[in-house]
Amino acid sequence: MGTALNLTFIVLLVVTALLAVLARDLLAAVIIFSAYSLIMALMWQRLQAPDLALTEAAVGAGVTTVLFVVAIFKTRRREEEEE
């Protein structure tokens, strides 16, 4: 049971990481990245590191996401528009 859960988390981590890298829309990439952070937080909890889980949830899924979004709104949203 525990192994299955761990495996699910790991697969989800890899999938979200790849999606975040491959997404052409930067906003989508950021949102996927925040999902990645959330899964990472769950993973830390599974690894019995609640401190890290709390940090990851607050910083990874919360603060950095918003900072990324602000940065995207200040620049251009799509990758292709780069000349």
Next chain:
Amino acid sequence: MGAYRHFPVFMVTVPLVCAVLLPFLGYLRQKWVPWAAMLPLAFSSVLGLLLIGKIPAEGYLGYELGGWPPPWGIELRVDRVGHFLMLIVCGITLLALAFSRRYISREVSGGRLTAYYVLFLLMSGAMLGFVATGDVFNLFVFMEILALSSYALVAITGNRNAVRAAFKYVLMGAPSSIMVLLAIGFIYSATGTLNMADLTLRIADSRYSEVLIVAYILFVIGFGVKAALFPLHMWLPDAHSIAPSPISALLSGLLVEVSTFAIFRITFSVFSMGSSGLFASTLDAVGIFAAAAVLYGGIMAILQKDLKMMIAYSTVSHIGYIFLGITAMTAEGLTGAMYHMLDHGLAKACLFLCAGNFIFVKGYRRIEDLKGAWRQMPWTCFAFALASISVVAIPPTAGFISKWYLILGNIKGGNYAYVVVLLVGAILAAVYCFRIIYYMFFQPGKEGAWEGESRDAAPSMLAPVWVLSLGTLFFGILSYLLIPSLLDAMNFLL
């Protein structure tokens, strides 16, 4: 044990804490900030000088932070080599800071000026900590401060090219930090400790040699990016040439060296030399890249048109020298590498500050523009020439001594090919340095290029330059002061 056992921790911590306090002064009295920023560095320098001769007989001065003995707590461990490098760091940062007071106020203004000094102090403190620490994770922490502050300092002028160069630096630097972190994680998983001295013992009888080898490779790649070892040097020319000149001096004269020192330390203090064949072959690969760096950097430096770009490529080449000393695995080679850190720090910082003088006084960046420069800026030109002589390694300078030992070490190690590379590198250096000296002193300037009111740079900008260039001469002539103790220390390490 006197009070001096507390010195290392203060040398590291005081600049960091003063950096945090500096904004308050910037808020109250903006004008005092440049002066106040010098105080902690001067304090560290004084402590460093007082520490001379106080390193105990067992070869290092350990300091247990929080009073916890080493494997449990963090230990600062200043051995002779580390102390030597800390003194270099203190000296050069102090001089670069003195130089930046006039220089930087033209490129940066307002609140950013305070931020500049804050970052400068953070960077200096982090470099000192980076050298002093005896704990691998602490090494990573200081590396992060160092990296973050240097990214920001490259971009501090805020113009598009500077930000782009800084971004390139971040793109290279951030993965390298992660690699170092991974390596630390691997080491911890294989040994269960983070203290360097403890690691040496445990690595010797660890069952997980595969993990350790990969960790070592990751360390070399990670610190190799920071040290701009040949194939990983892409960030260096842009960042070093676009950053403000005192920062270029710091990046090129110190940061790169400190990172090299980290590889040195990881190789000899942590992994205590190739216990298995793979370590040795990793070092061999590093040696080949270093040799390539010497040649590539030299050739690229000859091809450059921009003065700071040329000096930056020369740095790429000289990092190769230092690595060739480390891979020689002989006491002489290591001594040469250490002495080359001193020489390269002094000479490169001097060259970059001279370039800064040219930019500050006349706004000239291209090598062409320097024709006939000595008529108007004789002091800067002579200092530049002296430092160039040290870069080329002509006898009375420190550059000669260091390269002498590098060649000696490589002969003893039986790497004759590298000896040839070192000699060719010196010839390349001669080509790119003497071209500029020739332009400066023996070529007529362009019409109107050196006319007008402006004279040589202000004394406060010439003094650091001259201290640095005379330093190369001083340590060349009086090399017998340092070389024996360095040789001793290296024999102790091997």
Next chain:
Amino acid sequence: MISLVFIAALFALLLYVVANMPPMGDPDNPTNSSEVIERYLEKGGEETHADNVVTGIIINYRGYDTMGEVTVIFCALAAVLAVLGRERRGRIYAYVDRSRVPSSVIVRTMVALLVPFIILFSVYTILHGEISPGGGFQGGAIVGGSMIVFTTIFGLLESSQRIPQRLRFPLEGSAVITFFAVGALGLAGGGNFLTFAWPEIAGNLQPSLVVWLTVLVETGIGLGGAMVLISILFSMIREEEEIAVVP
């Protein structure tokens, strides 16, 4: 192409390591059997007087690392301010205010209602750090997050009045300063730097003194971290042209 090859090589290297790493959860692992972790777990409680061993390690055993990390956070702020510049006092304008859809009464009310709870939770996280998981970093990040929510709804104008620059400015460095102060206290008490005690003076008060110092450091980290995050957000969010002027 080179990057792909490089990443593939790195991937292979990492897989190779993972295959050869000590198995997870094995009691014979170097990480589980070394005397480092043994002492942390067995004596950590009585030596650091923190019920939460993690906090004991972070703040006490490896305090210098944490001091370095705190400096990293401050350095991040300095870097952001060096590149972007701080928002000017009294004249602030942010893109949120200009968005086509101003936030509605419902959202405003709800956020105004919830943010105090979030801040309360973060205070709990900070102060409870030495008993249960949590501590300065986490609590600070939660305060930062709550202010981010507040700013996105109410705009920079409003939130920079709630947390004005003159409040943030002195607190930004509080983490490093408290750490240094506690370290210097240890030095004054006859120990080494960052000794969380006055071995010669405190005597019986020792345990409670250590706890108080730990809480002090945690509070410093929390306040400093929160202010740094908020300042970074504000300097990122501000716009160059000024439209709204605060009297």
Next chain:
Amino acid sequence: MVQDIVAGAFCCVGTFFFLVGTTGLIRMPDVFSRLHPSTKCDTLGACSLIVGMAVYSGWSWELLKLIIIACFVLLSSATCGHAIGRSALRGDIKCWRRKNGVEDGHGT
């Protein structure tokens, strides 16, 4: 025993609603119709799960925490749904309409 069964039943219901909600989120054509299943997720799904957990934990401090969590979930998800819907409406996002039996893109 009864407690376990009831708790399990509530959890199953919650998971079911999450499944349905997520499917809807993926399958629905535009913002407004997606909002509908996704808010179901939070209210019905999460609350059923919380009720299930509350039953499982019995009378303890956990119960209080769960009630508080449920309150926050209800408040925040309703507000979020409102905010998204409102900004989509004000932001001139077209409603999805069926045109001659052919689906008209996925409302952007």
